Amino acid sequence: MRKTQRPVYLFLLVVVLLNTLLWLDSFDRYLSSRYHITLSATLPESAFFVSHQTQALIANAQHSIKSKLAQLQGSEKHHSSVDSPKLTAKVNAASTAASPKIEVAHAAPETATAVAAPVASLPVTPAAAPVAPAPVAPVPVAPLPVAPVPVAPVPVAPVPVAPVPVAPVPVAPIPVAPIPVAPIPVAPIPVAPVPVAPAPVVPALATAPAKAPSAPIAPPSFTTPTQTPAPVAVASSATTSMSKETAPNPTVAPTTLPKVLFAGDSMMQGVAPLVINQLRKENPKGVFVDLSAQSTGLTVRRYFDWPTKIKDETLNRGFELVAIFLGPNDPWDIYEGAKRYAFGTPEWEDKYRDRVIEVMQFAQDKKVHVIWIGLPNMKEDRVKRGAVVQNKIFKEQASLFNFDYLSTEDFLGGLDEPFKKFMDEPGKGQVMLRADDGIHFTQAGLRLISARLYELIKKQAKPSATSP
Amino acid sequence: MSFVSPEFALIALIFFPAYWALSRHRSIQLGFLTVSGYALYATWSVQFACILLVFSTYIWLAGHWVQSCTTNPGRKLWFAISVLVSLVLLLTSKYYEFVRQMLGALMPNVGMQALLPIIDVVAPAGISFFTFQAVTYLVWQYESKPPRTSFVHLLLFLSFWPTLFAGPIMRARDFFAQLSDPEIGLPRQTQKAIYYLLLGLFQKMVFASWLASTFVDEAFKYPDAQTFVTSLAAIIGYSLQIFLDFAGYTLIVTGLALLLGFSLPINFKQPYLAINLQEFWRHWHMSLSSFIRDYIYIPLGGNRKGLSRTQFNILVAMVISGLWHGANSTFIVWGTLHGLGVVFINLYDKALGKDQAMPVAVARFFTLSYIALAWVFFRADSNESALQLLAALSNGLGTPELQHALLTVFIVIFFYLSARAQRIEQACVQRLIALNWISLTVLVSALAFVAILLGPSGVPGFIYYRF
Numbered sequence: 001m002r003k004t005q006r007p008v009y010l011f012l013l014v015v016v017l018l019n020t021l022l023w024l025d026s027f028d029r030y031l032s033s034r035y036h037i038t039l040s041a042t043l044p045e046s047a048f049f050v051s052h053q054t055q056a057l058i059a060n061a062q063h064s065i066k067s068k069l070a071q072l073q074g075s076e077k078h079h080s081s082v083d084s085p086k087l088t089a090k091v092n093a094a095s096t097a098a099s100p101k102i103e104v105a106h107a108a109p110e111t112a113t114a115v116a117a118p119v120a121s122l123p124v125t126p127a128a129a130p131v132a133p134a135p136v137a138p139v140p141v142a143p144l145p146v147a148p149v150p151v152a153p154v155p156v157a158p159v160p161v162a163p164v165p166v167a168p169v170p171v172a173p174i175p176v177a178p179i180p181v182a183p184i185p186v187a188p189i190p191v192a193p194v195p196v197a198p199a200p201v202v203p204a205l206a207t208a209p210a211k212a213p214s215a216p217i218a219p220p221s222f223t224t225p226t227q228t229p230a231p232v233a234v235a236s237s238a239t240t241s242m243s244k245e246t247a248p249n250p251t252v253a254p255t256t257l258p259k260v261l262f263a264g265d266s267m268m269q270g271v272a273p274l275v276i277n278q279l280r281k282e283n284p285k286g287v288f289v290d291l292s293a294q295s296t297g298l299t300v301r302r303y304f305d306w307p308t309k310i311k312d313e314t315l316n317r318g319f320e321l322v323a324i325f326l327g328p329n330d331p332w333d334i335y336e337g338a339k340r341y342a343f344g345t346p347e348w349e350d351k352y353r354d355r356v357i358e359v360m361q362f363a364q365d366k367k368v369h370v371i372w373i374g375l376p377n378m379k380e381d382r383v384k385r386g387a388v389v390q391n392k393i394f395k396e397q398a399s400l401f402n403f404d405y406l407s408t409e410d411f412l413g414g415l416d417e418p419f420k421k422f423m424d425e426p427g428k429g430q431v432m433l434r435a436d437d438g439i440h441f442t443q444a445g446l447r448l449i450s451a452r453l454y455e456l457i458k459k460q461a462k463p464s465a466t467s468p
Numbered sequence: 469m470s471f472v473s474p475e476f477a478l479i480a481l482i483f484f485p486a487y488w489a490l491s492r493h494r495s496i497q498l499g500f501l502t503v504s505g506y507a508l509y510a511t512w513s514v515q516f517a518c519i520l521l522v523f524s525t526y527i528w529l530a531g532h533w534v535q536s537c538t539t540n541p542g543r544k545l546w547f548a549i550s551v552l553v554s555l556v557l558l559l560t561s562k563y564y565e566f567v568r569q570m571l572g573a574l575m576p577n578v579g580m581q582a583l584l585p586i587i588d589v590v591a592p593a594g595i596s597f598f599t600f601q602a603v604t605y606l607v608w609q610y611e612s613k614p615p616r617t618s619f620v621h622l623l624l625f626l627s628f629w630p631t632l633f634a635g636p637i638m639r640a641r642d643f644f645a646q647l648s649d650p651e652i653g654l655p656r657q658t659q660k661a662i663y664y665l666l667l668g669l670f671q672k673m674v675f676a677s678w679l680a681s682t683f684v685d686e687a688f689k690y691p692d693a694q695t696f697v698t699s700l701a702a703i704i705g706y707s708l709q710i711f712l713d714f715a716g717y718t719l720i721v722t723g724l725a726l727l728l729g730f731s732l733p734i735n736f737k738q739p740y741l742a743i744n745l746q747e748f749w750r751h752w753h754m755s756l757s758s759f760i761r762d763y764i765y766i767p768l769g770g771n772r773k774g775l776s777r778t779q780f781n782i783l784v785a786m787v788i789s790g791l792w793h794g795a796n797s798t799f800i801v802w803g804t805l806h807g808l809g810v811v812f813i814n815l816y817d818k819a820l821g822k823d824q825a826m827p828v829a830v831a832r833f834f835t836l837s838y839i840a841l842a843w844v845f846f847r848a849d850s851n852e853s854a855l856q857l858l859a860a861l862s863n864g865l866g867t868p869e870l871q872h873a874l875l876t877v878f879i880v881i882f883f884y885l886s887a888r889a890q891r892i893e894q895a896c897v898q899r900l901i902a903l904n905w906i907s908l909t910v911l912v913s914a915l916a917f918v919a920i921l922l923g924p925s926g927v928p929g930f931i932y933y934r935f
Contacts, residue, residue, distance in 0.1 A: 004654075005485075005488045005654065005655060007905040008655050008658050008727075009484060009485050009488070010905070010909075011662075011905055011908060011909050011912070012480065012481060012484060013481055014909045014913060015909060015912050015913045015916055016477045016478065016480070016481055017481075018913045018917075019477075019913060019916050019917055019920060020474065020477075020478065022917060023474075023917075023920055058921065273689050273690065276690070277690065280693070421588055422586050422588070429572045430572075430586050431569070431572075432565060432569070436590040436591065443849075
């Protein structure tokens, strides 16, 4: 390198490395699972020190801004849940740095779990030690007001040990539900947008699937399925999502559909708007909330903790039904505490099952119905292998808890068959149902799933007290 | 791997010193740059990288054949065949399925059976961009008979990683002229590059992401649930978002290219200050619009064949421009709307004379309103969905919230700065030049920190990566 280039390079070096150091704690939100896992596993705890302090400062600043805004706005309702995965990581870091009582296992991405179960279940290893006083001068950080952890008596429900129909499970995993931790109130950044990262599993051409049809569309009947879809019209209509109020449609009579939470990854992002549009048409005042977030799953809880999110949202908003569709981001090693559960091993399967059980157990305790949507056939080998295991778990557990399992394999092709993008539709010939990435769906594929999901949700409707 | 991901930033720390260190060995350096382009492309898909290599080899051979022909008819024939074949991959991977499904739906209605077979081809990322660049190479070979180009240079031209995924579309003549410039291979106009990188980062990471998540995505997902306020905010918000997204992307890649020692064509010149659609198209995605003008509109006859034929040519060029973005009826509607708008203005000028122009502010308002309306079709998942969002403008007023006030302030600042963008750029670059490296490093580190702080969770996708 010539002399004239050295300052330019040093400049680049400092800018990039400095920001890397400052943002290391929430770095995993940028990286796909494989990078994140390597990063988390190889870096020592001390590497995260500066980042912890920085994130704590940011979280404190955000909190005080939010408090002041709340004071200004009077009775503004504080939302207790964390707003984005970005903040999830930051809050974990903030609470770690600000509260010496809470330990964090940073070598693993499961900070949330580590915090949630501080009692005895996790081995305390050097990696899991609290942020030790490092040679770096500690940044003075005002303690973040952490809500006291309500160590509510954990309802250890008896595990239903019903015989598993498919593969015999020797011992049903015990659903050790983690102690619920009250979510730390966090002031969202005023302009914090929703994550729009490309799906990490297949970064190339992950087609954004959400497309809402406007006219009533009957689900196409394909020749392969073993189940004939119910002739349901799926149409877009007045609807809402999150906490937005919508204009009610006065022409449609209100129904008694349950309050539905749609949870999942980009798979659900495609399906939920179609179903919500249809549900909203029947019940304009119904509560149908789509919280699906791209690149999320059950494997990397530090990035996005679906079990906790589902619990929090259900408790806060009183959902009566949770529809869950996720999985392609999950076939990676799970880190919990200092332990690694390699993908493809029975230990991984057990750990993954625990997380599914955690959701279902909570739902059963709170009398919330669950519809778990199984994964369809996949193109990429790793995702496909994952889907085989995941579907087995979803199906078995749904059956044990007496919840609905919606099998997409029945109408989109089984996982034991070669991947197919196209399927035959009478009168139309071969219709493309799957996107180029071999994971997501085309509009035709989305309509197939949404029609079936809509039917299952409708079955959960209760007789209206006010209707004649 | 996205240009705004931390992986890219960290790899750049290894790549740039190695690249600059090779500046005394031009051929090795260009070879290294070519390999890096393929390596980056392979992080998306190894299969795509292989396709690009085969495609580039074909283009190089086709250029050689075109040049080798001694007779004019022969050259013309070879040229036509070469261009058509070069478009096969683009047309097959991007449009075939759309046509097949359309015929599959239409043919039974007229008592015929659709016979087109399935061709399962995945469109490689950036195919629309590198295919158009390949066409400019073939045209250059055909028209100018330049000295024979090296195979590696052609590989580099089509895999030049700053422009590989979303342009700007480079012309072969300009790119190959740069290869003989002794300045390439070394960072040039470094402070300007830093300014572009920072501005692009803020435009994309902070502002475009904020607009998308706050106003746009929700409204387009549930169009008929919107009120006047929310649908208007979505329409305006998307107009700003797509500009900030794409212009931000262009700034980032232009900055990166400057660090490599290359200049990229200008892609945007404050298009939203245009007083009519023609001016808008001279300032919006300029590398595409000039391509459409030079390689479609003018060969169709341009404005040389009378008024009506001119309008027809405009309409065709605009529809093709729309279709270039993707095989979807929404893009056809978007292109048609722009075509009809330009035709209307031409006829208006013809009927009333150009001196009957309206005041600049009024003209800007109407132009921008029309452009924003057309963007609704561009963004929507279907034409019905677009119409629903437009119809929502007649719904109740709705309740304006704090975010709508913020949007209003943002719009005012946006147009205020847009009108002064040139001067601001010069002033900022001068300030950066005046700073010593330590101050510059501190300043840029802090600004990058803020951009990440205000940015979204995860790596944001660029709108034009889809095309």
